[in-house]
Amino acid sequence: MADRLRFPYVAVRNRIGEVGSKPLLPITLQHKGQEFATTGLLDSGADINVLPFHIGLALGGVWEEQNISLPLSGSLADVEARGIVVKGTVADVWQGELAFAWALSRKLPLILGQVNFFASFDVCFYRTMMYFELTPKPNRIR
Amino acid sequence: MLSRELLDELHKLERSDKAKVIQILAGELAVDEEKYFQNGTSYDFWSPIDAPEAANTLMQMLADSRKSSG
Numbered sequence: 001m002a003d004r005l006r007f008p009y010v011a012v013r014n015r016i017g018e019v020g021s022k023p024l025l026p027i028t029l030q031h032k033g034q035e036f037a038t039t040g041l042l043d044s045g046a047d048i049n050v051l052p053f054h055i056g057l058a059l060g061g062v063w064e065e066q067n068i069s070l071p072l073s074g075s076l077a078d079v080e081a082r083g084i085v086v087k088g089t090v091a092d093v094w095q096g097e098l099a100f101a102w103a104l105s106r107k108l109p110l111i112l113g114q115v116n117f118f119a120s121f122d123v124c125f126y127r128t129m130m131y132f133e134l135t136p137k138p139n140r141i142r
Numbered sequence: 143m144l145s146r147e148l149l150d151e152l153h154k155l156e157r158s159d160k161a162k163v164i165q166i167l168a169g170e171l172a173v174d175e176e177k178y179f180q181n182g183t184s185y186d187f188w189s190p191i192d193a194p195e196a197a198n199t200l201m202q203m204l205a206d207s208r209k210s211s212g
Contacts, residue, residue, distance in 0.1 A: 092152075100200075111189065
């Protein structure tokens with residue numbers, strides 16, 4: 001059985017100054033020999049992963065070279081996005097490919113959504129106890 | 143700067159100690175996040191909740207990537 005990884009919820013302040021708790025996962029991304037350690041918001045309602053523009057640049061991504069445009073919708077309809085596949089590492093236990101919509105926006109957080117983060121992990125949220133757990137897919141264990 | 147020596151030491155830790163290190167570092171990241179989110183500033187949090195075409199395209203990109211890497 002795959003190991004479960006436990007992480008605490010992270011306290012963040014919202015736009016009206018209140019502190020709330022978010023399931024923010026520490027994750028390291030690698031691409032083209034570059035590495036970027038950050039946190040990603042676990043968003044089970046999101047269809048896709050989203051990579052903010054500045055993180056893509058830090059990973060050596062070249063916007064003009066990513067020629068697959070991704071149509072977004074709703075509040076993201078005006079944000080241009082292009083597909084990019086990078087390697088992700090979680091807690092030095094899991095490593096695998098993650099496909100992102102690399103968004104031409106610095107305002108967005110890094111979002112981990114159904115394609116393909118939630119296809120790579122089973123996720124349990126224990127909000128009342130302020131932690132969440134990930135179980136990597138067995139074939140993704142190092 | 144993360145040194146090879148530090149990484150080697152971390153790898154040697156017992157499983158329970160590794161979990162403690164993760165918790166400590168996650169807590170520090172929480173403090174960093176608080177610095178990032180400034181009081182009184184408005185931040186938009188968008189979620190791509192209806193992006194089936196983008197999802198299909200990303201899945202195809204992953205399949206292509208896995209095919210090309212053998």
